[in-house]
Amino acid sequence: MDPTPHRGGSPSPRFTLQPSRLPPEDMLFCVDVDLETRSEMRIAPGPAAAAAASPGAAGASSGAAAASRQAARPPVKRMDAVKQALLLFVHSKLTMCPDHRFAFASLGDTVSLVKKDFSSDAGSAVEAIQSLDASETRYAMADLTQLFKIAYQEGKRAELQGRLLRVVLIYCRSSTKPQHQWPIKQKNFTLDIIYLHDKPTADNCPQKVYDALVDALEHVSQYEGYILETGQGLARILFRQTCILLSHPLQRCIQDDLDIPKPLAKKNMVTEAAQNEDGMPVSTQ
Amino acid sequence: TRPPLLQLMWSKDIIVANITLKNSPFWHFHPYDCTNITVSNVTILAPISSAPNTDGIDPDSCQDVLIENCYISVGDDAIAVKSGWDQYGIAYGRPSRNIVIRNVMARSLVSAGISIGSEMSGGIANVTVEDVRIWESRRGLRIKTAIGRGGYIRDISYRNITFDNVRAGIVIKVDYNEHADDGYDRDAFPDITNISFKEIHGRGVRVPVRAHGSSDIPIKDISFQDMSIGISYKKKHIFQCSFIEGRVIGSVFPKPCENLDLYNEQGQLVKRAAMVNSTEVDYDI
Numbered sequence: 124m125d126p127t128p129h130r131g132g133s134p135s136p137r138f139t140l141q142p143s144r145l146p147p148e149d150m151l152f153c154v155d156v157d158l159e160t161r162s163e164m165r166i167a168p169g170p171a172a173a174a175a176a177s178p179g180a181a182g183a184s185s186g187a188a189a190a191s192r193q194a195a196r197p198p199v200k201r202m203d204a205v206k207q208a209l210l211l212f213v214h215s216k217l218t219m220c221p222d223h224r225f226a227f228a229s230l231g232d233t234v235s236l237v238k239k240d241f242s243s244d245a246g247s248a249v250e251a252i253q254s255l256d257a258s259e260t261r262y263a264m265a266d267l268t269q270l271f272k273i274a275y276q277e278g279k280r281a282e283l284q285g286r287l288l289r290v291v292l293i294y295c296r297s298s299t300k301p302q303h304q305w306p307i308k309q310k311n312f313t314l315d316i317i318y319l320h321d322k323p324t325a326d327n328c329p330q331k332v333y334d335a336l337v338d339a340l341e342h343v344s345q346y347e348g349y350i351l352e353t354g355q356g357l358a359r360i361l362f363r364q365t366c367i368l369l370s371h372p373l374q375r376c377i378q379d380d381l382d383i384p385k386p387l388a389k390k391n392m393v394t395e396a397a398q399n400e401d402g403m404p405v406s407t408q
Numbered sequence: 409t410r411p412p413l414l415q416l417m418w419s420k421d422i423i424v425a426n427i428t429l430k431n432s433p434f435w436h437f438h439p440y441d442c443t444n445i446t447v448s449n450v451t452i453l454a455p456i457s458s459a460p461n462t463d464g465i466d467p468d469s470c471q472d473v474l475i476e477n478c479y480i481s482v483g484d485d486a487i488a489v490k491s492g493w494d495q496y497g498i499a500y501g502r503p504s505r506n507i508v509i510r511n512v513m514a515r516s517l518v519s520a521g522i523s524i525g526s527e528m529s530g531g532i533a534n535v536t537v538e539d540v541r542i543w544e545s546r547r548g549l550r551i552k553t554a555i556g557r558g559g560y561i562r563d564i565s566y567r568n569i570t571f572d573n574v575r576a577g578i579v580i581k582v583d584y585n586e587h588a589d590d591g592y593d594r595d596a597f598p599d600i601t602n603i604s605f606k607e608i609h610g611r612g613v614r615v616p617v618r619a620h621g622s623s624d625i626p627i628k629d630i631s632f633q634d635m636s637i638g639i640s641y642k643k644k645h646i647f648q649c650s651f652i653e654g655r656v657i658g659s660v661f662p663k664p665c666e667n668l669d670l671y672n673e674q675g676q677l678v679k680r681a682a683m684v685n686s687t688e689v690d691y692d693i
Binding site for chain 1: 609611636638639640641642658659660661662663672673
């Protein structure tokens with residue numbers, strides 16, 4: 124378009140930002156099916172807790188009623204919560220843009236494809252999600268090499284089609300460190316991880332697993348990959364983390380700069396510098 | 409200077425209950441040199457930013473205090489236990505003692521949920537903080553003091569604390585050099601002894617622990633047990649401490665600093681602390 128002429132002077136140049144679309148995503152979900160995905164998730168502090176706090180016969184009576192209500196509700200396993208989270212993700216993502224596509228894999232000792240072809244059909248995604256089942260096996264290892272191989276091949280194909288390949292790994296083992304033999308080569312897919320683990324005990328070590336997952340992510344991820352972790356066993360936290368992963372890899376800030384809540388006190392830089400309130404202790408010697 | 413909303417001095421047998429305190433120009437409730445205080449079912453609200461000194465409850469040189477069942481969302485510390493400032497507090501010599509804070513929901517976007525100090529020159533002892541949830545805050549639990557304060561902070565117990573989106577979960581800072589005037593005693597070192605953390609949980613915490621003593625003001629006899637805090641940083645070494653002496657009992661997440669002795673759940677020493685008094689990394693919180 125021609126710039127609007129100005130009276131009495133040469134027209135100032137006008138900058139126009141050309142509209143462009145973000146590449147649609149092909150998303151490969153890899154869901155851990157180890158025995159630990161049978162662990163129970165907590166929904167929320169139930170009415171039993173509140174009832175237990177009330178004294179007296181009425182309290183006891185309502186406590187009993189709450190207990191029976193609690194017993195009637197089937198327990199939610201980790202895999203159940205993961206499935207719900209994936210359904211939430213797929214429906215939300217397709218609402219944003221119907222061009223996103225999904226494929227599914229499971230992780231035991233190694234990776235197996237559950238639904239190989241990428242598809243934007245919600246029905247077939249739902250079907251694949253519902254078919255995921257927690258195993259009764261405690262797998263001795265978790266080899267991600269095959270996952271990276273598949274992702275690398277699909278990443279090349281996606282790039283040719285003007286799409287972006289993403290891998291979302293949902294990992295649930297509190298002791299088994301994932302491993303891989305993957306060379307440093309051109310990075311062509313983005314890896315996100317959700318790590319659900321038990322609270323630390325003498326028999327497990329989620330810290331080592333977490334560190335290994337971070338290392339793997341940083342080894343392979345093309346764009347900023349997020350790793351979100353929880354040991355609290357609350358389904359609501361998983362859903363919240365799932366919502367964070369809805370963000371497009373090209374529209375993310377670096378995880379370590381995911382600055383929530385914002386440090387509003389830092390608006391006053393002079394005061395902040397002088398106070399050094401949360402920085403390292405400054406030696407007065 | 410701005411006035412506190414409700415200030416009671418040299419009084420006893422006080423009950424503040426079932427009210428809402430709102431938009432104070434300064435601290436909302438400031439009991440000073442009082443005995444036998446109960447604060448129950450109180451809501452305190454102030455703008456969450458640009459509202460300095462709108463602390464919720466500041467018991468100051470008070471004994472036998474119960475703060476329970478409160479909801480506090482303010483622009484500075486939600487609760488801060490104090491006992492006088494520098495040479496004036498030392499001279500007055502009235503400690504804050506025998507304080508229970510329980511079943512409190514707190515938000516402090518620019519400061520801390522529950523603070524001890526920094527004006528603690530009369531001494532602070534025997535404080536129990538339990539069943540507290542701190543959300544959307546810059547710091548969760550904080551203990552702060554400085555050279556010149558003198559006095560002591562001892563026998564502080566935190567149990568069943570939950571952080572939800574908190575930048576720094578637990579902060580201990582001994583160089584908070586904000587003084588009444590220049591007449592403070594450079595040789596008045598506060599004594600910090602017997603701080604215990606048990607059943608500490610959370611999610612979305614950038615730095616779970618930052619506990620820095622100094623050569624003049626070491627942190628003595630600190631313990632962490634049953635801690636599992638969900639983190640939002642990818643970094644390692646986010647449990648930081650220096651000039652500290654104490655222990656970690658059982659397994660905790662994330663991995664504790666090396667300056668603490670490690671005990672197993674049965675109370676047996678597993679690993680002696682490495683004698684390190686500094687933390688190399690300093691993350692933005």
